[in-house]
Structures are given as structure tokens and as C-alpha cells.
Amino acid sequence: MKIKATLLTIGDEILIGQIVDTNSAFIAKQLNKIGIQVEEILSVQDEMIHIIEAFQRGITKSNIIIVTGGLGPTKDDKTKAALCQFLNCELVREEKVIENIIQLFEARGYTKELNNLNQEQALIPEKSKFIQNKYGTAPCLWTDFEDKIIINLPGVPFEMKGLVLDDIIPRLKNKFEADVIVHRDILVTGISESDLAILLEDWENQLPDYIHLAYLPNRTSIDLRFTATGIDEVYLKESIQQEINKFKVIAGQYLISENSGKAQRVLGDILKQNNLTISTTESCTGGNIASLITSISGSSSYFNGSVVAYATNVKTSVLGVNADDIDKFTVVSEQVAEQMSKGVRTILNTDIAISTTGVAGPNKGEDGKDVGTAWVAVTNGEKTITRSYFYPYMDREDFIKTVSNNALNLAIQFIQKELS
Amino acid sequence: MKIKATLLTIGDEILIGQIVDTNSAFIAKQLNKIGIQVEEILSVQDEMIHIIEAFQRGITKSNIIIVTGGLGPTKDDKTKAALCQFLNCELVREEKVIENIIQLFEARGYTKELNNLNQEQALIPEKSKFIQNKYGTAPCLWTDFEDKIIINLPGVPFEMKGLVLDDIIPRLKNKFEADVIVHRDILVTGISESDLAILLEDWENQLPDYIHLAYLPNRTSIDLRFTATGIDEVYLKESIQQEINKFKVIAGQYLISENSGKAQRVLGDILKQNNLTISTTESCTGGNIASLITSISGSSSYFNGSVVAYATNVKTSVLGVNADDIDKFTVVSEQVAEQMSKGVRTILNTDIAISTTGVAGPNKGEDGKDVGTAWVAVTNGEKTITRSYFYPYMDREDFIKTVSNNALNLAIQFIQKELS
Incomplete structure (x- = not known):
């Protein structure tokens, strides 16, 4: 079964070019490992109307929406309010989130009382479940919506990464029997992208339809990326290897590495x-x-x-x-x-x-x-x-x-x- | 006048997390400098149906769509075909693009004949104009569509950057009398984000509506970003300074830098x-x-x-x-x-x-x-x-x-x- 995800990033700092969106690349890579394909990545302003419209778009296009950012305690963070409006529900207080914040503050050596904004972090849309965030004060939200899932994560990279690896990926893997996606890159040099494409034309045309080929030209070399999608990982890997073997007969003299990467x-x-x-x-x-x-x-x-x-x-x-x-x-x-x-x-x-x-x-x-x-x-x-x-x-x-x-x-x- | 742009990135390598989209941050920053606001950033797959739908969305939401990627000479590059379908027009051959490719190859010391795929790079949608790309073989496309503009750029970062700085920004600046956008960041430490927000609440509520405040927490400090939009740059800068002066009365002891940055x-x-x-x-x-x-x-x-x-x-x-x-x-x-x-x-x-x-x-x-x-x-x-x-x-x-x-x-x- 093909499972598709939309990645949604909330925050003006990306739209004004102040920061580069590295979170989406991280999440996309982790999803691919468990066979979930990213349908699109969307960054919108931290405004209710934009966030709600983006939820709507994601739900229409994908099985899963993973949202990062906008969960902080300050005024410019509006994701939780937007989610409530989208789900048509109220915020309810979860005492366990308060306990987590207190533990976190103690571990950091803070002795101060929780203020109102800290308290508000424990407010959760009543149609959502929360997942404790041991890396920070904003809990992760998991919302089952019709047959889709909306997941809200904090935008701080190390909090997001911890939650994705510890909680989100295991849960999604458990829930979906997603197709397997296999990527493999080979590295070619000494030929221009267009000359290579002409040389490979017949071979490219005979590729099975579950193998997709992409040309990624660098300054002095070209990465050829094979992407195979199906249900049997071993079979997909073998199929790619067979195609690489055929490739070598046609253009082996240009091949630098059969397993390129950084x-x-x-x-x-x-x-x-x-x-x-x-x-x-x-x-x-x-x-x-x-x-x-x-x-x-x-x-x-x-x-x-x-x-x-x-x-x-x-x-x-x-x-x-x-x-x-x-x-x-x-x-x-x-x-x-x-x-x-x-x-x-x-x-x-x-x-x-x-x-x-x-x-x-x-x-x-x-x-x-x-x-x-x-x-x-x-x-x-x-x-x-x-x-x-x-x-x-x-x-x-x-x-x-x-x-x-x-x-x-x-x-x-x-x-x-x-x-x- | 508020001028809005949608940034559209085409290419599966972003959706599988193989590369981080740094192009969008670069373009967003340059647009902000001339008063153009980025409405959203969207990355879609290199497939006709997705690209065309993204054009449609961009046109609905923004005055300008800037598209990067998918202009290469190989099969997996489908942007030009999608643009033709969206514009309902044919590709026509531009001899000047061929001349540019020949010059570029000569400068690189290539002596080979142009192959069919090189020749195809000279095919331009007949409703588009082209801008010569002195950094690579794929020309930039500029399409006036109703009262909107669609700009197509190559995805290779140094080609994209050269074209944006040399051609796109000067042309857009010339065309639009956009509002001025002024950003300024100050750096605060020694107080939690939520305590700071409570301390600043009254001051934040009295900010003029053309000044927007954002909290960007780091591990050990908080960036406060002021964004002011209007027509008079000097006035906007002075207004931000006045607000910073008020800020200092309330929370001056936490201020590290009045002009933070990297x-x-x-x-x-x-x-x-x-x-x-x-x-x-x-x-x-x-x-x-x-x-x-x-x-x-x-x-x-x-x-x-x-x-x-x-x-x-x-x-x-x-x-x-x-x-x-x-x-x-x-x-x-x-x-x-x-x-x-x-x-x-x-x-x-x-x-x-x-x-x-x-x-x-x-x-x-x-x-x-x-x-x-x-x-x-x-x-x-x-x-x-x-x-x-x-x-x-x-x-x-x-x-x-x-x-x-x-x-x-x-x-x-x-x-x-x-x-x-």
C-alpha cells in the first residue's frame, strides 16, 4: 500500500530566508526508510488562516501530515489554536504534561514556579493525544482525523529529531504496512549529462516501471539515483543491481562508484x-x-x-x-x-x-x-x-x-x- | 502595495531528504530586501500533474511564482513541458540560447558538437521570454501570465544565485513598487522564553500593527525579531528603534546585543x-x-x-x-x-x-x-x-x-x- 505524507512547516523565519528548513529533509529521510513517500513539503506563515488551509490541503493529498513549529509558548505560535479550529474542538489540560515540564526544569536546575505560559503548554486539543517530549516543554500531538493522521512536532531540531526517532517512526511503522522504498546512487564522471542521457536512452526505456531513474549533476560528476518501490525489499535491491549490471555494459567506463554518497x-x-x-x-x-x-x-x-x-x-x-x-x-x-x-x-x-x-x-x-x-x-x-x-x-x-x-x-x- | 511571491521547488531529491532546500532561503532573503513577501514555499515531485497544480496554486495566492529546478536536459526534468501545458502553448526554438551554449562550451574547453538534448535546451514556451544564463546551459524563463509573473530558474545553486542577483531582482524591483520590509533582531539571554513573554506582554500589546514580533529561542538565548512593513524605510527603522528603547526600560538587563545576527x-x-x-x-x-x-x-x-x-x-x-x-x-x-x-x-x-x-x-x-x-x-x-x-x-x-x-x-x- 502506498502511504503518502505531507510535511508542513510553520514559521515566518523560513519564509524570510532567515533559516534553512533542515527539519523537512530529516523527516523525509526517516519516512522513506519505512516506505512512506513524501508527497509535498509546504512552508506557510504562522497565521491561523494559512495553517488551517494547509491542514486541509495535506488531508486531501496525503495519509499523514507531519507539522513542525508553532507549538511554543509565545504569541507568535498559533498552531495549537489552528488545530483546534480545524478539528472543531476545545483545549483541555493534561496534568502529565505539567509533570514533564517540572521534571525537565528540575533536570536543568531551574527552581522557579511554572508561569502561565508554561501552564498553557499543557493545554491539548481534546481530539488529540499527546506524546511526552523529554527534550523540551512542548508536547508532541498525535491526532487521528477520519482515516488520516496529523502529527504536530516542535520546530527545535533536536527536540523534533528525538521525538521522530523515539516515537513517531516506530508508531507509524507499526500502523501502516507501507510499500518499501529503496534508493541507490551510482556516481559517473567524464561525460556530460546530456551525452549520458543519449547513451542510456534504450536502457532507460526498458527499465521496469517500479524503478525510477534521476540524474543529479554536480560540477564534475553526475549522480544517477535509482528509486524502486514495491513490497519485497530483497527483490527491489536485486532488480536495481541487475540494472546497474546492464548499465556497466553500456557506460561502465564512466562509472566511479557503484554506491555513491557523500x-x-x-x-x-x-x-x-x-x-x-x-x-x-x-x-x-x-x-x-x-x-x-x-x-x-x-x-x-x-x-x-x-x-x-x-x-x-x-x-x-x-x-x-x-x-x-x-x-x-x-x-x-x-x-x-x-x-x-x-x-x-x-x-x-x-x-x-x-x-x-x-x-x-x-x-x-x-x-x-x-x-x-x-x-x-x-x-x-x-x-x-x-x-x-x-x-x-x-x-x-x-x-x-x-x-x-x-x-x-x-x-x-x-x-x-x-x-x- | 503588498507584493507576494510563492517559491516552488521541483525535484524528488528534496522530497526524499537527499538534499536540503537552500535555494528557497536564498531567494526569500533577496526578495525581502526589495519588499516582496514570500507567501509560501512548496516542494513538489517532478511530475506534470503536480507541477501544473502547483502553478495554479501559486497564481491564486501570489503575484509572482519563482520556480527552481526541473529545467535540465534529461527525462526526469518535466518543468518546461508542464509550463507549456499550463500556458496552453508550444515550444519554439531560440537560436540565441544555442549560441550561449556554444560559447559556454568553448569557455569550458569542450570541442564536441551539441547533441539533441543540448539542442532541446533552446526550446522555450512561446508565451515565455528567456533570460540568458551565463552560468549554465538551461536558460531562465520569464512568463507574464495575466497580471502575474512566473519565473523559472535552474536548480543548480550557483546558476540560480547568479541569475537572481544579476537579472531577476533588478527586473522585479523595476516592475513593482513593493512595500519596504525591515527586519531587525535583538539578542536576549538569562530568561526563559515564557517568562520573557509575560514580562513583555503589555509592551507587545501596544506595538503598532505594522510591527510584528517573533520569538526565536536558541539553546542559551532568545532572538527577538522585529519585522516592520510599510512605505518609508527610514520611518520603519526609527519605529523599531523606538520600540527597542521601550524594551530596554522593561527588560534591558537581559539584552546582549541590539543587532544580533550570526x-x-x-x-x-x-x-x-x-x-x-x-x-x-x-x-x-x-x-x-x-x-x-x-x-x-x-x-x-x-x-x-x-x-x-x-x-x-x-x-x-x-x-x-x-x-x-x-x-x-x-x-x-x-x-x-x-x-x-x-x-x-x-x-x-x-x-x-x-x-x-x-x-x-x-x-x-x-x-x-x-x-x-x-x-x-x-x-x-x-x-x-x-x-x-x-x-x-x-x-x-x-x-x-x-x-x-x-x-x-x-x-x-x-x-x-x-x-x-
Whole structure:
């Protein structure tokens, strides 16, 4: 059975661009794991009329509406009132919620009395059930509405995540026998998206109708995502593998990875499998590569650390880059990238090291190098490979992201080549 | 005149949680700057029926629909076909788009002939105008529809950003005399959200109806956001200032900053104003603080660099942390945090230094410290302040973010206190 969900986000901060809606991506991923498909994601203003209309839309389109935000104690939080109006019921007081708030305050060392607004958090629409929130004061609401479900969660990410993982996913899994959804990505490079699509046309046309293919082009590679929906997970996975086998006959020379994913995860897996350690030294990427590597749990087994060498004198004094070479070739050069990588590898005592140096902009570098220029090096002490990049149109944020990703991919290629 | 926009995102990768929709936040921010208010943000599947229904909804609710994604050359991109069906018109070929693709390929050093799918990118709905995309092969589409506008942009962030800043915002600004929207955030700490709301109740009730107040609670502080809408920017800004002056009489003791914003930006401003430099050394935050600091353009004038000391031996060998103290107090301790901060300050030769050490999880630290424990230190060489945090319920990502943000705020407080 196909079970569909609408994700509804309430709060002006998303509509004015102050924050990025990361909650929806998290919830969508968790729902997909139990076979529930997200029909749409909608963000509306924290106003009764908009919230009620969004409930109505969600109920029409999906089996489940998951609402985040607007449950706080202050005036600008109107979700509970909107839910009452939508359900045509009153708020009733739940003493157990008060008990939870008192426990929570005690654990945080607060000694103060509950004020009126704290008390109001215990008011629950009488047609809803509540689920205790051990992470915060606003309880989660679960409302059975005709044959649909409306779930209200607080918008604070760590409260939302805790409730989704501890309570919502287990309950939904128990309630619905949803179809299984299997995703798998493979990574392709060395061919343009359009040339690839032409090459794959016949194969794409013969794909079974329960397998859906998507092209996700990156700057230097393309992710091909297979999505299979059905009832038998093993069968779906095998079907995708069979299609990948056919793909390899047609376009195998362009395939980098049969299980692509975030570069920092792929790199971590390769390092662990081969018992190698890594360090980074970063100028233009400013610590972003280290931050990506350490976003993977367990990275401490292969990542020793990084020297973020933002100032030029850190490159010479800490990493031992030759000052004359900086004068001669400038700080954004192949020579400096290479010396940085070798320097950090020695200092942090790792098998492999990555370095970056470049001009993220928006202003030109101190030596007049153009914005968007970068050099990346990867070394194992004996061999070093270097690459230059030039992205004149990118803003600072995208430039840092792209160079970081390129550097991680270069390290993957370097290790794979050295090991083969 | 109130001008409203709907942001529509097309693409399954958002609905399965594979990527976070950062495009919408970027566009919303730019629209707000020219007085256009985002009515809602909607993400739908890359299917004709869903896209067309979303066009219909957007047209009903807003003056402008800005659509991102689905313009690529492959089968899974259906936006152009959906737009034709919605407009009831055919695709026509625009030779100038072909010329742009050829130029772009030449600039990238491609010598190959344009294939059929490249050629198809030059097909434009005959009721739409196109805007050349100098960042990629898919042109931007601008469609006047009755008294509304539909704008189609590619989903690749750097292409979208370039087109929005270069073309879309100037054209919309020219076309509409939109109301001015002014946002201002102030930062409050030392009081719970609900106690603050009770304290401010009378003041909040007397706010003029063109000023809207929102509470944005963080872990250790609350952002209060004022949003004023009208026609006279100077008047709106003055009105907000007057309300902040009244706020200060009531709750001035809780105010940290009259112009809050991202901590890395506030810290950068304070460092620049006082001609101070900073460095970081990070264990549990893994380079994230360095990455946040260097996300601000111009940070090279005050940020020298960082030593990401993930492995314990980097803490001793590079930073000079006493190995006996690590044995005695464990690596996640006040003593180690303090020595790390002093070590990096000396090595990277800065006025101020920040350090972090903790257990991000999901597994316990090597010395058995509980997941969610962290120590942060800030030093100027003479004085050092330290703080401990314990967030047992947070996942790895939120823990890293929260500790990073705490560390930046601690540095702000430290500098403000030392200077006063």
C-alpha cells in the first residue's frame, strides 16, 4: 500500500530566508526508510488562516501530515489554536504534561514556579493525544482525523529529531504496512549529462516501471539515483543491481562508484578498509574539509586533525612552506599546495594529507590572484597529485563547498589509484 | 502595495531528504530586501500533474511564482513541458540560447558538437521570454501570465544565485513598487522564553500593527525579531528603534546585543573594531568553528588559522598539552581545554584563542566520557575563561553546531568584558 505524507512547516523565519528548513529533509529521510513517500513539503506563515488551509490541503493529498513549529509558548505560535479550529474542538489540560515540564526544569536546575505560559503548554486539543517530549516543554500531538493522521512536532531540531526517532517512526511503522522504498546512487564522471542521457536512452526505456531513474549533476560528476518501490525489499535491491549490471555494459567506463554518497563518507570507508590515516591543511576552505570529515561518526579512527593555515605566516611557520616560493609563485600556487600537504602530513603524522589554497572572494587575494582560483594537493609523502580549479562566478559559500568536495574526491581517486 | 511571491521547488531529491532546500532561503532573503513577501514555499515531485497544480496554486495566492529546478536536459526534468501545458502553448526554438551554449562550451574547453538534448535546451514556451544564463546551459524563463509573473530558474545553486542577483531582482524591483520590509533582531539571554513573554506582554500589546514580533529561542538565548512593513524605510527603522528603547526600560538587563545576527559575524565585527586577531583549536567541533569564522568575507584580517586536534597525540605534540594532565583529568576536561587554547594562541600568534574538547557521539569517548559532554575555553594569554556543557540528547550534528555556537558566543562575551 502506498502511504503518502505531507510535511508542513510553520514559521515566518523560513519564509524570510532567515533559516534553512533542515527539519523537512530529516523527516523525509526517516519516512522513506519505512516506505512512506513524501508527497509535498509546504512552508506557510504562522497565521491561523494559512495553517488551517494547509491542514486541509495535506488531508486531501496525503495519509499523514507531519507539522513542525508553532507549538511554543509565545504569541507568535498559533498552531495549537489552528488545530483546534480545524478539528472543531476545545483545549483541555493534561496534568502529565505539567509533570514533564517540572521534571525537565528540575533536570536543568531551574527552581522557579511554572508561569502561565508554561501552564498553557499543557493545554491539548481534546481530539488529540499527546506524546511526552523529554527534550523540551512542548508536547508532541498525535491526532487521528477520519482515516488520516496529523502529527504536530516542535520546530527545535533536536527536540523534533528525538521525538521522530523515539516515537513517531516506530508508531507509524507499526500502523501502516507501507510499500518499501529503496534508493541507490551510482556516481559517473567524464561525460556530460546530456551525452549520458543519449547513451542510456534504450536502457532507460526498458527499465521496469517500479524503478525510477534521476540524474543529479554536480560540477564534475553526475549522480544517477535509482528509486524502486514495491513490497519485497530483497527483490527491489536485486532488480536495481541487475540494472546497474546492464548499465556497466553500456557506460561502465564512466562509472566511479557503484554506491555513491557523500564524498566524506566514501573517503572514510576507503580509509578504514585500508587502515590509513589522513590529515588536512586548509587555506581557502577554512576548515570546511575537516568539518565534513568529522561530521561522520567514527572519523576519529582515521582523521588525526588539520592545520587551518589562513594567514600566510602560518603556512611558513607551522607547515614549513618555503617563503621564497611564496614570493616567487604566490600563495595560491601548485608549489605552495604541495608543500602544505607534505608539511601537515609530517606534523600530524598521517598516511595521507590534503591541502587547499585559493581565493574564495569576494575580494581579490593579497597577491592579486583572481577570485575563484584554487589549488588542491593530495600526498602520501612519496607521491603528490595536484589540481587547479577556477570558478569565477561562484559566491564565497559555493566556492568553499565545491573546492572542499573536489578535494575529498581527489583524495578518493588518489587512494584508489595507489592501491590498485 | 503588498507584493507576494510563492517559491516552488521541483525535484524528488528534496522530497526524499537527499538534499536540503537552500535555494528557497536564498531567494526569500533577496526578495525581502526589495519588499516582496514570500507567501509560501512548496516542494513538489517532478511530475506534470503536480507541477501544473502547483502553478495554479501559486497564481491564486501570489503575484509572482519563482520556480527552481526541473529545467535540465534529461527525462526526469518535466518543468518546461508542464509550463507549456499550463500556458496552453508550444515550444519554439531560440537560436540565441544555442549560441550561449556554444560559447559556454568553448569557455569550458569542450570541442564536441551539441547533441539533441543540448539542442532541446533552446526550446522555450512561446508565451515565455528567456533570460540568458551565463552560468549554465538551461536558460531562465520569464512568463507574464495575466497580471502575474512566473519565473523559472535552474536548480543548480550557483546558476540560480547568479541569475537572481544579476537579472531577476533588478527586473522585479523595476516592475513593482513593493512595500519596504525591515527586519531587525535583538539578542536576549538569562530568561526563559515564557517568562520573557509575560514580562513583555503589555509592551507587545501596544506595538503598532505594522510591527510584528517573533520569538526565536536558541539553546542559551532568545532572538527577538522585529519585522516592520510599510512605505518609508527610514520611518520603519526609527519605529523599531523606538520600540527597542521601550524594551530596554522593561527588560534591558537581559539584552546582549541590539543587532544580533550570526555569532561569527558579531565576533568578526568586534575583532575588527578592536584590531584583534583570533585562532581556534578544535577537538569535538572538528573544524566547524574555523569554518564558520571563515564563512564571513574579510575574515582573513582577523583569523590566523586553527589547529584541529582530533587525535590525542596532536594535542600533546602540536599544542603542547601536558600528557600527564590528560591521564589525570581525561582529554575532555577544563585543564585540557585551557592548555589547548593557550597552545594554539602561541603557535598561531593571535590575541585571542578559542578551544573545544568533547564527545560528539554517538559512541562514548576513548576515556569513557559521556556523549554530549564538552569543555570550551577562551584565552587572551593572561586570562582564560572556561565553560562546560552537557547535551546528552543531541545527535552528532546538532551537538557540533551547538558547541560551536556556544564557543563563538563565549568569545564575544570574553572580549566585551575584557574591553569594558
